[in-house]
Amino acid sequence: MNGKIVTIIAVLMMLFATGVTFGLYQINFQGFTHLTNYSKTPAYSLAGTKLYSNGTLFLQVSRTAGPDTYGGFIVLVQVLYPNGSVFYQWTGQQLGMVPPSNIKNEIPLHPSKAIKIGNYGVGIEVPLGQNSTIILQIPHPVPPGSYIVKVWDADGQSAAYGEKFQITVEVTS
Amino acid sequence: MIRKFLYEKVYNYNLISMAQVTVEETQKFLPILRVTLGWMFFSAFVRRAINVPAKLNPSSSAYVGGKLITFLPHAWGPIKPMLVSVLQNAGELYAFIIMFTALEAIFGLFMMLGFLTRLSGLVLAGLAWGIGLAAGWLGSTCVDEWQIAAMEGAAAFMFIFTGSRWLSVDYFLAKKWKGIKIGKYYIPLW
Numbered sequence: 001m002n003g004k005i006v007t008i009i010a011v012l013m014m015l016f017a018t019g020v021t022f023g024l025y026q027i028n029f030q031g032f033t034h035l036t037n038y039s040k041t042p043a044y045s046l047a048g049t050k051l052y053s054n055g056t057l058f059l060q061v062s063r064t065a066g067p068d069t070y071g072g073f074i075v076l077v078q079v080l081y082p083n084g085s086v087f088y089q090w091t092g093q094q095l096g097m098v099p100p101s102n103i104k105n106e107i108p109l110h111p112s113k114a115i116k117i118g119n120y121g122v123g124i125e126v127p128l129g130q131n132s133t134i135i136l137q138i139p140h141p142v143p144p145g146s147y148i149v150k151v152w153d154a155d156g157q158s159a160a161y162g163e164k165f166q167i168t169v170e171v172t173s
Numbered sequence: 174m175i176r177k178f179l180y181e182k183v184y185n186y187n188l189i190s191m192a193q194v195t196v197e198e199t200q201k202f203l204p205i206l207r208v209t210l211g212w213m214f215f216s217a218f219v220r221r222a223i224n225v226p227a228k229l230n231p232s233s234s235a236y237v238g239g240k241l242i243t244f245l246p247h248a249w250g251p252i253k254p255m256l257v258s259v260l261q262n263a264g265e266l267y268a269f270i271i272m273f274t275a276l277e278a279i280f281g282l283f284m285m286l287g288f289l290t291r292l293s294g295l296v297l298a299g300l301a302w303g304i305g306l307a308a309g310w311l312g313s314t315c316v317d318e319w320q321i322a323a324m325e326g327a328a329a330f331m332f333i334f335t336g337s338r339w340l341s342v343d344y345f346l347a348k349k350w351k352g353i354k355i356g357k358y359y360i361p362l363w
Contacts, residue, residue: 067313129246
């Protein structure tokens with residue numbers, strides 16, 4: 001190889017490595033358009049949640065953001081009328097007592113689980129990346145119509161990164 | 174003239190006779206980066222195999238396999254389905270973890286020793302950039318995983334082209350063995 005070819009290869013490889021660095025920056029953080037660091041605060045998606053007229057709620061929770069070494073903790077689950085008033089809700093005290101059989105995890109490692117300290121229910125811990133179905137029961141029938149299912153994190157937030165932790169569901173008779 | 178002569182000496186390996194291995198000044202400073210770079214990978218193996226063996230035990234809560242779950246939410250699109258399928262098959266996941274750890278151990282150590290440095294650079298760049306596509310979005314302090322992936326990837330990539338030069342096993346091997354011949358091209362060892 002002569003010096004000229006080496007120079008060309010060196011420039012091309014510099015451009016390639018820089019391209020990978022910039023590419024990863026854009027893919028991971030949208031660093032050149034709208035910089036977002038998804039590790040800052042927990043977020044949840046409820047896509048796939050279903051509510052039935054007999055009062056059974058299949059709460060489909062996936063934890064989509066936040067620190068990787070520490071859980072997100074759901075401390076309030078609400079079923080709301082479309083106007084925002086509460087139809088039914090489960091507080092941390094109740095969520096912390098949900099039996100393991102009512103929490104189904106998509107991935108066996110790092111499962112979501114109910115957290116309680118003695119008789120004091122805290123909530124449901126959802127590890128980053130886990131996608132769980134949490135089965136909850138409203139003790140009376142649900143009239144047909146639209147409802148909003150909403151969850152709250154232990155930090156008091158019900159939205160992050162511009163997304164609300166809620167979804168509209170239809171109950172049919 | 175001297176410059177041209179040096180170029181020919183360094184780059185035209187057909188002209189280099191055995192034991193005529195020259196070290197230029199800049200090359201003496203390459204090990205500063207090389208050893209740290211190798212340790213970044215080799216120490217991952219040390220942590221899992223020696224410090225905390227539970228990290229490689231699938232029934233332990235410390236199992237590294239669980240770490241892959243945390244990559245999922247914002248992993249690069251094309252990588253995500255592969256991650257999900259590996260995570261849902263415990264056997265595949267274990268094989269993947271062992272293979273990844275072994276590659277980190279072998280080529281991390283090679284990089285530190287400066288043995289087969291160009292090949293080690295290629296493998297380590299692949300590992301670093303690959304992880305960057307899956308876990309690069311993680312890092313609560315300062316976009317940490319991306320910094321790791323980009324820096325280690327670029328550094329390893331550089332050694333594909335520089336070789337290890339001074340203070341390396343390759344340096345001694347190169348005195349006896351020119352390199353690997355593929356077709357009419359030599360891939361010089363050092």
